[in-house]
Amino acid sequence: MDAHNELTAQERAVLRALLQGPATGIRTVAERIACRRLSADNDMARLQESITAIRALMTKKLIVKRQIEGGSLVLRITRQGRKTIEPERSLASFGKLALSLSAAYAVAGLAGCATQPDLPSHKPLEGMAYPTITGMGQVRDPQSGELVFVPCNPCAVPTAKTPVAIVPAEPLKAAEPEPIMMRGNLVATLAEPAAKPAAATMPAQRVAAAVQPAAEPGHVLFASASARLDSDALAYIKRFATTAKGAPGIVVTGQTDSTGTTAGNERLALARARIVRAALIAASIPASKIKATTCLTCFAGDNGTEEGKRQNRRAEIAITKG
Structure with a gap:
């Protein structure tokens, strides 16, 4: 063996x-x-x-x-x-x-x-060792x-090949010109010459609607010895900010009447200018464009009358060249 x-x-x-x-x-x-x-x-x-x-x-x-x-x-x-x-x-x-x-x-x-x-x-199969x-x-x-x-087990077998139909490629379509929107009105397309005036492509009334009026200088009034903005002042600042978003610069000048000391009026005038500046920033005007200053001798009214003093307790807002 x-x-x-x-x-x-x-x-x-x-x-x-x-x-x-x-x-x-x-x-x-x-x-x-x-x-x-x-x-x-x-x-x-x-x-x-x-x-x-x-x-x-x-x-x-x-x-x-x-x-x-x-x-x-x-x-x-x-x-x-x-x-x-x-x-x-x-x-x-x-x-x-x-x-x-x-x-x-x-x-x-x-x-x-x-x-x-x-x-x-x-x-392995059930009941079998191999x-x-x-x-x-x-x-x-x-x-x-x-x-x-x-x-x-099982063994691989060749699979039938699925014929693929050859589909001729479609010719590429020319890309449509992308429209350019300005303030909600269609004014030009990329396919138009760059030198072509935009106003020539739309009616005159649409051109007028697209042009926003320039911001005019204005002012807001304050109560005596106060730097608080009332509802009328806030509404005016919002309207001003809407027309001044493209302005190169804005200057806010705080003013007072002739009542009080010079140092106290300087602090009050600066506080009024700063509160208006903060309201403009809240209305989406960049802070870098807004300057706050004071003027203690700039009077709009007669300090000898109550109405004149009321007109002098103000902050003037003006557009600058930057």
Whole structure:
């Protein structure tokens, strides 16, 4: 009785698994034999069978182990192990052709059962230890780059090509000119000459509607010894800001009547100018365009009368050239 016949079925399965190459860990060998991933909860018996077979093969010197960094074991088949599991390779009577065919079928049949991390695996059928093989498929080994044959179930089949109708491309349409809107009225398009006046493309009434009136100088009044804006003053400032958004600059001059001290009137006039400036900023006028100043000798009315004093308690707003 030769050494091959003395091996158990599990020991022969371990040797076939190691013919594919060194395996890191006993679990890798067991998964190659089972052709699938194994779990410690459901496949403990299968793992134990592999452990027993590996110990027996190491005793027979058909496989060797080597511990690498990290504590993992690398299992490798010895030359004697290869001769034991593949005795046909030593028979020269079959000639080179028989030797090549036997090696090719052995590698295809044994390597195809392996479940390597990067190669497709096949789930076995219920109640069977090995999957049913319906054919052989060719895949590329991701590590070596070589094409190898593996069992397949189901196997890939050529698919019918769907004819694609060739549709002639439609000619590109010229892009329509993009309209330019100014204050809600269409005044020109990109397709028109740049030098063409915009007013020539629309009725005269639309031109008049598009032109906003220029902001006129104005003023707001305050109560005696007060820098607070009433509702009339706020409404006027909003109207002024609407017409002065494009102004290069605005100056606000705070004023008082002749009652009180010079220092007190200076502070009051500056407070009135600043409160108007803040209201203009709130109405979307840039702060960089507004300047607040005072004038204690600029009187609009007679300080000898109450009406004149009321007219002098003001802040004047004027447009400047920037």
